[in-house]
Amino acid sequence: MGTLGSRMQASSQDLEEAVETACASGKHGCECRKRKRTAHCDCDSEPDEEDALLDTPRRKKLKSTSKYIYQTLFLNGENSDIRICALGQEWNLHKVYLCQSGYFSSMFSGSWKESNMMVIPLEIPDQNIDTEALQVVFGSLYRDDVLIKPSRVVSILAAACMLQLDGLIQQCGETMKENVSVKTVCGYYSSASIYGLDSVMKKCQEWLLNNLMTHQNVDLMKELGEQGVCCICRADVMEPLIQSSDLFVMQVEMDVYTALKKWMFLQLNPSWDGPIKQLLADADTWLCKRRTELGEEEPFLKTEDGAPFTPVFRHVRLQYIINDLASARILERDNILPxxxxxxxxxxxxxxxxxxxxxxxxxPQDANKEEFESSSMRCGRKLTKDGDYCWRWTGFNFGFDLLVTYTNRFIVFKRNTLSQPCGGAVSLQPRRHLAYRLRLASFDNSGKLVCSRSTGYQLLTLEKDQEYVVMNLDSRLLSFPLYVCCNFQYTSPHMDRRPDAPEPESSARSVS
Incomplete structure (x- = not known):
């Protein structure tokens, strides 16, 4: 027995040592908890991890006070002390919240009869305001955030202006500026002019300057006029657009005249419905029909139908149209201009x-930015994809044959005298000066600027066949199609004027 007991005790010790060895080597998983722990067992750290987990806070979103107030007081109308009636609907509200509105604050604090009334009928003189807009505006008094749909922003803005809610008015303005597009620009501009949002008007005008010529659209042209959906006055929108040197012109000034001709046709024929590619042909046919069938000999702008368009056509820079023979002949044929x-x-x-x-x-050798802005040549080019491009803008440019090259992300001007053939006269003077501004832009599907760069107003002197790098582009900022827009001034303004002669009108002003 003693020998057997000694053997059993030895076997037990061997088994325990084997288990401990297995635990130390990572075997048997967490079963080692049932055995004697050693200093080498990885399971010793588990109690510390559990303690750390117990001390880690758990984030659980509770119902906020703002949501509770909005649900209980506004939506449910609990403890309401005043009722607002408007447009056939009632709201059970609270004076303490309504006083955030300048409109109601004045009503309740003054000697108005409404200050002691429990039910207040609200007159709504603005047709842009509806019950949905009032629901949003009243609700904004009970919460710290408001979601505004771009399609509903005009109605909400109208209600916010009526109730004098400056914070909501500002939020509406930001929503409008972020969502300017071909479908919204006219409505936003018209509403901004009514409710005094100058920053929104400026944003809409910038969008139109960038997109009116680069992304021509029939519906937009219809809206930009007295008979458009938004009834925008021509003098308010189209005239400053056509007058501006910031108008993104594609390709040359003749295209500005052509765009106006199409726009005028749509204003006088609002039921016209067709693709943009067919618009010019139908506008020309319509003008020809008036001349032949009605026997009109006087210029169209002198007729009763054409007179309202005179202020806009005055700002076409005709000096850059008559320098091309084909374009000059079209002006004569159309007989639109006096x-x-x-x-x-x-x-x-x-x-x-x-x-x-x-x-x-x-x-030009002296900086005359005002003259440049009012009478510089406007032209542009669309680069559909990255590659090598070289072009010139047609027309007689007083012997200054300017080649523009885009290659390897560089835009280069070259004064051409002998190296490449030119259809017109080429100046051989040793040096020629020009004033210029070059702008680049790319747009997303809504017409919003994706990237843009500008040289600003510059004076440049070029010798014969000299090249000059105008802009070096960062490839990270490039996005195609890329629109290149240039303004040029090739001659010195008013050099033929005697010191005692009266100030002559520039070409742009001479038609005004």
């Missing part, structure tokens, strides 16, 4: 040509 407009421009351009040829007018 002859004296064209006569003054032809005279001005004739003297400019004589100065260049005989009086050594080498171009």
């Amino acid at each position: 002859p004296d407009w064209l006569t003054s421009v032809y005279k001005s351009q004739w003297f400019a040509m004589l100065r260049t040829e005989h009086d050594n007018d080498n171009g």
Whole structure:
């Protein structure tokens, strides 16, 4: 027995040592808890981990006070002390919350009869305000955040302005600026002008300057007029757009005139429905029919139908249309513009040509930004994808044959005299000066700027066949299609004027 007991005791010790060895080597998992722990067992850290988990806070979202107030007081109307009636609907509200509104604060604090009334009928003089807008505006008094749908922002803005809620008015303005598009720009501009949101008007105007020519749209052209959906006055929108040197022109000034012709046709024929590619042909046919069937000999802008469009056509920069033979012939054929407009421009351009040829007018040398803004040549080009491009804008440019190149993310100007053929006369003067501004832009599907760059107003002197790098682009900022818009001034303004002569009108002003 003693020998057997000794053997059993030895076997037990061996088994325990084997288990401990297995635990130390990672075997048997957590079964080692049932055995004698050693200093090498990884399971020793588990109690510490459990303690750490117990000390870790758990985040559970509770119903906020704001949501409770909105649900209980506004939606349920509990403990209401005043009832507002408007547009056939009632709201059980609270004076203490309504006093956040300047409209109600004045009503309750003054000697108005409504200050002691329990039920207040609210007159709604603004047709833009509906019950849904009032629901949002009243609800905004009971919560610290409001979600505004871009399609509903005009109605909410109207209600916010009536109730004098400055914070909500500002939020409506930000919503409008973030959602300007071809479908909203006219409505937003019109509403911003009514309710005094100058920053929204400016944003809409910037959008129109960028997109009116680059992304022509039939519905937009219909809206931009007296007979449009929003009844926007032509003088309020179209005139400053056509006058601006910031208008993104594609391709040359003749395209501005063509766009206005299409726009005028749509204003006088609002039922026209067709693709944008067919619009110009139908506008030309319509003008021709008026001339032949009605026997109209006087310019269209002198007729009763055409007179309202005169202020807008005045700002077309005709001096850059008559410098191209085909374009000049179209002006004569259309007979839209009064002859004296064209006569003054032809005279001005004739003297400019004589100065260049005989009086050594080498171009602008002094900074005259005001003159540049009012009368510079506007032109543009669309680069559909990355690659190598080289082009010139057509027309007689007083012997200054300017080549524009885009390659390897560089935009380069080159004064061409001998290296490449040119359809017109080329100046061989040693140096020529020009004023210019070049802008690049790309847009998303809504017409919003994705990226843009500008050189600003610059003066440049080029020798024969000299090249000049105008802009070096960062590839990370490039997005195609890329729109290139340029403003140029090739001749010095008013060099033929005597010191005692009266101030002449520029081509843009001569038609006004």
